[in-house]
Amino acid sequence: MSVDKDTVAKIASLARIRIDEAQSESLAGELSNILGWIEQLSELDTEGVEPMTSVVSMTLPLREDDVTDGGIPDKVTANAPEAAHGFYAVPKVVE
Amino acid sequence: MSDLTALTLAGARDLLGKGEVSAKELTEAHVAAVEAARPLNAFITETPEKALAMAETSDTRRAAGEAGLLEGLPIGMKDLFCTEGVLTTAASHILDGFHPTYESTVSRNLWDAGAVLLGKTNLDEFAMGSSNMTSHYGAVENPWRREGDNRPLVPGGSSGGSAAAVAARAALAATGTDTGGSIRQPAAFCGIVGMKPTYGRCSRWGIVAFASSLDQAGPMTRTVRDSALMLRAMASYDSKDSTSVDRPVPDYEAALSGDIRGMKIGVPKEYRVEGMTDEIEALWQQGIRWLEEAGAETVEISLPHTHYALPTYYIIAPAEASSNLARYDGVRYGLREPGESLDEMYEATRGKGFGAEVKRRVLIGTYVLSAGYYDAYYNKARRVRSLIARDFAQAYETVDAILTPTAPSAAFGVGDKMDDPIAMYLNDVFTVPASLAGLPGISVPAGLSAEGLPLGLQILGKAFEEETVFKVAGVLEEAAGFEAKPAFRAA
Numbered sequence: 001m002s003v004d005k006d007t008v009a010k011i012a013s014l015a016r017i018r019i020d021e022a023q024s025e026s027l028a029g030e031l032s033n034i035l036g037w038i039e040q041l042s043e044l045d046t047e048g049v050e051p052m053t054s055v056v057s058m059t060l061p062l063r064e065d066d067v068t069d070g071g072i073p074d075k076v077t078a079n080a081p082e083a084a085h086g087f088y089a090v091p092k093v094v095e
Numbered sequence: 096m097s098d099l100t101a102l103t104l105a106g107a108r109d110l111l112g113k114g115e116v117s118a119k120e121l122t123e124a125h126v127a128a129v130e131a132a133r134p135l136n137a138f139i140t141e142t143p144e145k146a147l148a149m150a151e152t153s154d155t156r157r158a159a160g161e162a163g164l165l166e167g168l169p170i171g172m173k174d175l176f177c178t179e180g181v182l183t184t185a186a187s188h189i190l191d192g193f194h195p196t197y198e199s200t201v202s203r204n205l206w207d208a209g210a211v212l213l214g215k216t217n218l219d220e221f222a223m224g225s226s227n228m229t230s231h232y233g234a235v236e237n238p239w240r241r242e243g244d245n246r247p248l249v250p251g252g253s254s255g256g257s258a259a260a261v262a263a264r265a266a267l268a269a270t271g272t273d274t275g276g277s278i279r280q281p282a283a284f285c286g287i288v289g290m291k292p293t294y295g296r297c298s299r300w301g302i303v304a305f306a307s308s309l310d311q312a313g314p315m316t317r318t319v320r321d322s323a324l325m326l327r328a329m330a331s332y333d334s335k336d337s338t339s340v341d342r343p344v345p346d347y348e349a350a351l352s353g354d355i356r357g358m359k360i361g362v363p364k365e366y367r368v369e370g371m372t373d374e375i376e377a378l379w380q381q382g383i384r385w386l387e388e389a390g391a392e393t394v395e396i397s398l399p400h401t402h403y404a405l406p407t408y409y410i411i412a413p414a415e416a417s418s419n420l421a422r423y424d425g426v427r428y429g430l431r432e433p434g435e436s437l438d439e440m441y442e443a444t445r446g447k448g449f450g451a452e453v454k455r456r457v458l459i460g461t462y463v464l465s466a467g468y469y470d471a472y473y474n475k476a477r478r479v480r481s482l483i484a485r486d487f488a489q490a491y492e493t494v495d496a497i498l499t500p501t502a503p504s505a506a507f508g509v510g511d512k513m514d515d516p517i518a519m520y521l522n523d524v525f526t527v528p529a530s531l532a533g534l535p536g537i538s539v540p541a542g543l544s545a546e547g548l549p550l551g552l553q554i555l556g557k558a559f560e561e562e563t564v565f566k567v568a569g570v571l572e573e574a575a576g577f578e579a580k581p582a583f584r585a586a
Contacts, residue, residue, distance in 0.1 A: 008458070015417060015461040016424070016438065017454055018446030027458065030516060034459060037517055038406040041475050044482070051477030052484065055308060055533030056295045056558060060337050075196040081431035088426050093437050 002032040099124035100264040100586045104168055104321035105348075107267055111157070111167045118157070118167025122150035122211050125169040125266060128585035129213050132265035135236045135583065137256040139174045140182045141214040149211040156209065164328045166209030171260045171269035174215035175222055176202045176312075177301040181212070185303040186220045186230035189448025190429040199301025200333045201270065201312045208328035213266050217256030220450045221420065222277055222305045225522040227255025228513060229452045237285055237506050238263040238581035242547035248506040251281030251522075257315045258285040265585040268316040268325050272302060274309045275408050276502075276526025279538040282315055283501035283551025286540040286581065288568070289315045290322045291526075293558045294533035295340035297326075298333030306415035307338075309408075309530050319539065319569045323347035326561065342559060350562035351569040356390030360567065361494035365401035368524055371503045375550060378542045379500050382552045385574035386498065386567070396494060398486040403479050404528040405520055410463050410476035411531070416453075417460025423448060455516065484532040491557050496567050499525050501538040501551035529555045537568045540577040549579065 003011075008024045008031065019027065073086035082089040099121050102110065110116045126143045146169060153167040177183050177195035184190045198206070206212070219229040226249040227235040235255040237248040239262070250259040254271030258281035261269050271278035273291035282289025290313045297312040304310060314325035327348070332341040362383060367376070383393050425431035425444030432447050434440035449457065463472035490497065502522055512519045529536045535558070538551040552571060556564035 003462070007462075011458050011461050011465070013442075014465065015457050016421075016441040016445055017449065017457065018442040019454070027455070030455060031458060031462070034409065034455075034516060035462070038409055038472070038476075041403055041406050041410075041479055042471075044400075044403060044479060046475060046478035046482070049478040049481050051474050052480040053477075054338070055484065055531075056293070056338070056340060058295070058338075058340065061334070061341075063334070072196075078196050079193050079428045081425060081429070090426055090437055091434065091440055 100128045103318050104267045118150040118153040122146050122169045128265045132263050132585035135259045136233050137235050137260040138214040139217050139232045142212050146211050146213050153209050163209035169211040169213045171213050171216040171257055171266040173254055173257050173270050175272050175303045186218045188231045189423045193429050200298035201329050204331055219253035220453050222253040223452050224252040227252040229450055234509050235259050238583035240582040247509045249509055251284035253277040255281050261287050261315050262581050263585050271315045272312050274306050275530045276523035278313045279526045280502050282538040284506040286549030287317050288322045290537040293535045295338050296330050298336040298339045300335040304419040306412040319572045323565045347565050350566045355570050358391045359494045360386050360391050360393045361396035361490050361497040362393055363396050363398045365398050366499045374544050375500045378550050382498055389570045396490045400482045400486050407476045407479045408527045410472050413456040413460035414464050414473050417457045480531050487532045497555040499553045501553040505544040505548035535561050535564050537564050539568050539571050541575040
């Protein structure tokens with residue numbers, strides 16, 4: 001599988017990562033190599049094999065649907081680049 | 096070199112218990128060693144004041160007769176574990192200034208057991224790498240050098256700072272995390288013991304997530320006994336991690352009986368890979384003889400899908416990473432780069448905050464999860480992962496443990512392999528299969544390369560049979576009698 005610069009730009013935009021022209025050129029080569037290498041999985045017949053969902057066979061634990069935490073907005077937002085009145089602050093969005 | 100920094104974790108525990116040394120003295124010696132080890136760049140953040148305060152509290156606790164399992168023992172903490180009030184970076188620019196307001200479960204368990212924090216150790220950015228070269232805080236140097244060659248070598252990765260610090264006697268032990276080999280490969284490169292327990296044995300809560308179905312925390316120490324001691328303190332059931340397993344934590348040290356008579360050890364024929372050096376092959380054969388001399392029976396086994404483990408890993412791990420790293424958006428943590436719109440702010444922040452390898456993996460992950468490719472890549476990889484796990488399950492019907500090399504070569508030079516991501520990925524060829532199957536594995540230093548660098552052998556076990564892994568590893572350690580010391584030693 002080979003990816004071109006336009007594909008790299010499209011993935012980068014899906015991943016919300018800004019990359020410049022030069023980077024998208026070299027990334028196209030690198031990603032093509034990696035995807036070409038992982039392509040070898042297609043040799044394997046996996047018909048009827050269940051995709052793994054959990055590596056350790058276990059039943060996920062359940063608990064009562066109770067409020068067990070909360071009331072700490074200052075702690076939650078303590079590391080935000082910008083916070084105000086117990087909320088995260090972001091640039092104004094008008095669309 | 097200070098006698099106190101030359102102690103093993105268990106040896107220091109015993110001296111503290113007899114009252115022959117205080118936690119304060121032990122910690123002061125290690126604080127000095129951390130400082131002396133600065134040329135290695137093994138720590139991102141040193142916490143000397145916190146260490147001394149914790150040591151004094153520890154001495155008080157011991158005097159009151161309340162000594163925990165690791166009471167007064169100074170350790171390094173990989174900078175992937177959130178530590179309350181202490182800078183936590185994951186070695187990424189994007190987490191600039193992040194001071195968690197909570198403590199990871201594993202580090203909490205260690206402090207509850209009495210351990211003392213020396214500092215946060217360097218790693219590959221978001222634990223993505225096998226060389227510690229991708230850290231935003233710079234490469235870590237391996238304390239070992241090739242004979243007659245002073246060029247710096249990598250410590251391996253991603254837990255490279257932890258491995259270098261322990262090998263250089265700057266810490267009695269350190270925590271690591273292992274997603275595809277990030278504890279075992281650096282342990283092998285630095286001549287120490289690195290243990291990845293079964294998936295679910297240690298809580299992942301509060302560990303910066305890379306690939307959630309693979310990530311596991313484990314100890315990095317200088318002996319197998321130390322590893323057993325430290326894992327006991329790290330492991331627990333934790334209701335905050337739904338994949339943590341509710342089973343009692345055994346006394347792993349008690350498993351070190353040295354008696355492996357009658358055990359069956361598998362030697363997988365598919366691990367004889369292209370590009371493996373002759374000395375690794377020779378060491379592996381030596382390991383087989385050691386275990387046989389101790390009374391075990393070795394048998395050739397087949398793990399037929401081994402060849403497909405790395406490509407499977409390089410779909411699953413980036414897919415999970417692309418999802419886990421979506422949270423670094425310039426809103427909740429660390430770095431924010433301005434933009435005209437919200438999307439531009441996200442793109443600018445992530446473009447600037449992530450390094451090259453992290454970007455590569457997030458992009459691969461985004462690609463394999465995108466519409467039209469999800470089945471061909473991601474679901475295919477999950478099916479192959481089932482086959483790899485089945486290989487091990489079938490092998491374990493006849494054997495108790497498996498012996499392999501840890502890595503296909505000794506440590507390589509700082510800056511090597513950086514232009515070829517796939518060559519770098521091949522470092523993990525022997526460690527990734529057990530990660531995909533969630534199984535426990537340990538690397539034990541077993542010999543030196545012709546150039547005088549440490550080489551490791553790996554023991555893999557059945558799920559939640561860490562005791563068997565420790566027991567076999569102890570025998571291997573005893574037989575190997577690895578006494579070589581790195582060129583650089585702190586203090």
